[in-house]
Amino acid sequence: MLKVENLKKYFPVERGVFRRVVDYIRAVDGISFGIRKGEIFALVGESGCGKTTTAKLIVKLLEPTDGEIFFHGKDISLLGRRELARKIQIIFQDPFASLNPRLTIGTIVGEAVECRLEATGEKVKTKEIINETKELLNRVGLPVNILNEYPHQFSGGQRQRIGIARALAMQPELIVADEPVSSLDISVQAQILNLLLDLRDSLGLSYLLIAHDLNIVRFLSDRVAVMYQGKIVEMGSVKNVYKDSQHPYTKRLLEAIPTLETGLIE
């Protein structure tokens, strides 16, 4: 479904008064992978390895330096922003920063619904938008009477649900989830992870999961790619990568996870 080929993103390092480019930071340095329909594909790595840059490139929040991204065989650089938004949506890490504090929940989710309905070319009725917004809130496990409330009235977990509802409003096929639970409490993390799985089963979504928590990746995803300094150093099914990792960096990363089973001191 999604195919990434030799993707590169270099950020220039500028110096001096004339902003002379002295060097490049190779944030993403020639990576290739594919995501199948209904699959949860994870990109893991430590901070600065280029995983979030990759996410931004896929939803066109950044333009690649080189390489191509195909969605159902079509080059996404030829698609418009809106067109792409109906196919690929993103959920951000920080549910506090990703919702506009001055808009009501109804507007935040409703805007996306309106945007999609407008694209069908027909006249959009307000009632239709409201109904669909309520349906979306219900789907992500929120009460439907919160349309007139503001983001600050909600907890982190609820806000993340609102972010998910907004992403679903466009009826995308692929959701890029950039660290969707890392800013949530542990007891709430499990709820959101379960919700993501439920949505995949009921809507047939695919996910590109960006994460640093290897326990979560193992639980949630089907295939995984390990990134290090802008490159993919290992890729495979979760089972293979976790049980039989080949690359020394993957091994080091796996050994570093504090787990209840291995870490316990007697």
Add this chain to the structure above:
Amino acid sequence: MVMEKVLEVRNLSFAFYKGGKVIQALRDVSLTLKRNEVLGIVGESGCGKSTLALSILKLIPEKEGKIVSGEILFKGEDILRLSDEKLLQIRGNRISIVFQDPFTSLNPVFRTGNQIAESLALHRKENQSTHQMEKEIIKLLELVKMPKPKDTMWSYPHQLSGGMQQRVMIAIALSSNPEILIADEPTTALDVTIQNEILALLTELQKKLGLSIVLITHDFGIVAQICQRVSVMYAGSIVEEASTSEIFHNPLHPYTKGLLESLPSREELPSSPQGEKRRLKAIPGQVPDPSNLPSGCKFHPRCPVVIEDCKPEEPKLREIVKNHWVRCIRVGY
């Protein structure tokens, strides 16, 4: 062998005053730290674990919040009754603290060496020559296993990576030869591989210097790695306390059980990638708002085994098995 108690917190209650409202951040918290022990305090955000760390050192301004009742005994002496002058001799001197985010804790406009020197000058009485001071700084940086200590001394915080910055923070904390180190989420801002190095460093320092450590974290994995005993906090009070292996093998409080079950564990490998149902056991609901706590047991609205009796009164912490304390009326009868 009876281990000496270096720090004892007895029935501590702490309240914040915000906009005319009283927020009970800590309720009846007791804990004991023995010599050479690493005690873990685990809980989710807002459970009061950081407030506990700060209030042990009286670091919260009285305008914002106050200790309502309770005692904090450092080697038998109540810190709360000490004069400010005497408190200064303990705070940062015999009890040091390392904060979560090294980047905001270090002053960006001074070289790391200066910042360590400041702490050295404050806590060591005798005047030292610059040369001696430099030697001491290098010794401290070597102690925290800083690569190239002589160069690091002259660098600014932003020139160092997060892990290195945290090493500098630890060096500052150790500069006064403390007996107790309070580490408030010392590795949360760091990557896993770096986290591992810092945890290894803390364990090593604890053994080498005979430190006692209070480690505050939200990560059970970290607790399993370096703590001997654990207190689990929920909504401002301790709900369970036991040795680390006891907590993991025999958790008794429904909250502790729920938390441990909601973690994706190492063994749960998905067998087939498609179509198969894999779900985590989540705890329903969310952490209560500290300004609006439920009655009785604070966990009862989310508890799977709740009964009517849980609602009117908050249960007491009881010793169910030897050295295993639980705050729940549904356990042990």
